[in-house]
Amino acid sequence: MGERHDMPVESRLRPAAPIPREGLLNRLQAVREIGRNAVAAWSEHAYRELYVYDRNWMQDFLLVNDPEGVKHVLLDNPQNYVKSRQLQRTTGPALGNGLFNADGESWRSQRRTAAPMFSMRHIAEFAGPMAKVAQAELERWREGAEFDAAEEMMRLTYRIIVETMFSGDVRIDYAAMARHFVTYLDTLGRIDILTTLGLPYWAPTPKRLRAGVAIRFFRREIGALIDKRAGEIARGTAPNDLLTLLLTTKDPEGGALFGRDEVYDNVMTFMFAGHETTANTLAWTLYLLSQFPEIDERVAAEARAAEGDPARMPYARQVIEESLRLYPPAPFVSRDSVGPDRVGPVEIRGKTSVLISPWLIQRHRKLWDDPDYFDPDRFSPERRDKIHRFAYLPFGAGPRICIGMGFAMQEALIALGAIVSRWRLHLVPGHPVVPLARLTLRPEFGIKMKLERR
Ligand code: HEM
Numbered sequence: 001m002g003e004r005h006d007m008p009v010e011s012r013l014r015p016a017a018p019i020p021r022e023g024l025l026n027r028l029q030a031v032r033e034i035g036r037n038a039v040a041a042w043s044e045h046a047y048r049e050l051y052v053y054d055r056n057w058m059q060d061f062l063l064v065n066d067p068e069g070v071k072h073v074l075l076d077n078p079q080n081y082v083k084s085r086q087l088q089r090t091t092g093p094a095l096g097n098g099l100f101n102a103d104g105e106s107w108r109s110q111r112r113t114a115a116p117m118f119s120m121r122h123i124a125e126f127a128g129p130m131a132k133v134a135q136a137e138l139e140r141w142r143e144g145a146e147f148d149a150a151e152e153m154m155r156l157t158y159r160i161i162v163e164t165m166f167s168g169d170v171r172i173d174y175a176a177m178a179r180h181f182v183t184y185l186d187t188l189g190r191i192d193i194l195t196t197l198g199l200p201y202w203a204p205t206p207k208r209l210r211a212g213v214a215i216r217f218f219r220r221e222i223g224a225l226i227d228k229r230a231g232e233i234a235r236g237t238a239p240n241d242l243l244t245l246l247l248t249t250k251d252p253e254g255g256a257l258f259g260r261d262e263v264y265d266n267v268m269t270f271m272f273a274g275h276e277t278t279a280n281t282l283a284w285t286l287y288l289l290s291q292f293p294e295i296d297e298r299v300a301a302e303a304r305a306a307e308g309d310p311a312r313m314p315y316a317r318q319v320i321e322e323s324l325r326l327y328p329p330a331p332f333v334s335r336d337s338v339g340p341d342r343v344g345p346v347e348i349r350g351k352t353s354v355l356i357s358p359w360l361i362q363r364h365r366k367l368w369d370d371p372d373y374f375d376p377d378r379f380s381p382e383r384r385d386k387i388h389r390f391a392y393l394p395f396g397a398g399p400r401i402c403i404g405m406g407f408a409m410q411e412a413l414i415a416l417g418a419i420v421s422r423w424r425l426h427l428v429p430g431h432p433v434v435p436l437a438r439l440t441l442r443p444e445f446g447i448k449m450k451l452e453r454r
Pocket of ligand 1: 099100101111269270273274275277278281328329330333334393394395396397399400401402403404405407408409
């Protein structure tokens with residue numbers, strides 16, 4: 001480490017991703033751009049302004065980059081800002097009216113029901129299964145092998161979510177799940193002109209027909225899982241997990257609180273919200289570590305000393321937090337206003353699409369020093385207090401903050417610790433690493449890595 005460690009911090013830093021090109025395209029063209037890659041469509045303007053307001057024939061639109069404005073929308077007056085209808089149309093065919101998409105009383109009862117699975121005690125109990133799955137996955141790794149780290153991390157986190165939330169009972173194997181999920185993301189998972197115009201999602205466009213195959217597959221498989229579990233509950237042999245909780249929670253009259261559709265929607269919601277985001281976090285973190293060997297060494301040394309205990313990995317946590325800043329797996333949080341309001345200097349009249357973007361805010365020129373540079377020390381105990389709570393939002397904020405935040409951070413630390421204590425990952429030379437936003441932020445061409453035993 002010696003020589004490099006002594007260099008001024010700036011020399012260790014360099015841009016972590018290309019800055020999207022100039023020229024904010026508007027209206028239909030912008031919708032097309034956003035559908036192609038929602039993080040590349042913004043001009044420098046969007047990284048410098050605190051509010052961008054646009055009123056056109058389709059909708060009133062407000063981009064909020066000001067942390068105080070974000071606080072207003074997500075925390076102070078959330079009842080005026082419901083989940084965006086456009087996002088619901090995009091995710092609806094898969095996630096239905098589950099916890100991620102629901103609003104009002106339906107959201108409240110789902111959130112209350114799922115909350116116990118995410119208590120500190122429960123999360124701590126998941127540490128063992130998380131470590132076991134990570135170890136088992138790493139058994140497959142071989143010296144000198146080349147693989148796509150993004151794909152590997154998907155496998156790992158998918159197995160963890162199935163193990164912890166569904167007691168390993170989901171019979172869909174990773175390959176089948178991934179095939180159908182990618183079809184879904186590449187078809188319905190884009191914000192396209194038709195969804196923007198409000199064409200109902202059942203209207204049979206060619207794209208939607210392809211997505212239909214994926215959706216039918218999930219319906220069949222998860223339907224079978226729910227039937228099997230209902231039988232186990234009746235016989236008193238059901239495991240104590242999220243699925244059992246969803247099926248057995250009672251309403252005030254003593255009947256089942258959730259119908260079959262709501263249970264299905266939540267199995268889908270947790271299967272997907274609960275693995276893809278953490279997989280991307282790990283993939284982006286491994287990519288960053290491959291670019292900064294001295295930081296990689298420091299994380300590895302800490303992980304070996306911590307022997308898998310996430311509480312003893314404060315530096316790795318800083319690295320993951322900085323990775324979540326540069327590559328937020330959920331790059332956009334969108335809402336629709338329901339009534340008039342004022343957000344900062346902007347008067348909201350009726351229905352307005354309000355966009356809050358962790359991607360833009362966390363690289364904002366006025367909110368961060370050297371925003372495109374990788375610097376885990378931003379999150380050191382001495383410096384982290386200077387970060388405005390609403391300038392750093394990888395998990396959102398307010399009542400709809402990610403329910404899986406503690407789960408995801410623990411999982412990322414355990415998996416990263418297991419990986420770096422044994423392996424060094426090198427980016428295959430010339431491999432392009434490009435952030436692509438389709439609901440989540442993924443590396444467009446994967447992250448091709450070569451393995452070296454440490
Ligand atoms: C690094 C990993 C993760 C990131 C970056 C992330 C990010 C987010 C964000 C930004 C939201 C708020 C969306 C909004 O306000 O519109 C959210 C909500 C949600 N997340 Fe996560 N998430 C992650 C991991 C997880 C995990 C592991 C689970 C479950 C095991 C999960 C389940 C959910 C659910 C169910 C919601 C909806 C909560 C509600 O509306 O009450 N997420 N997530």
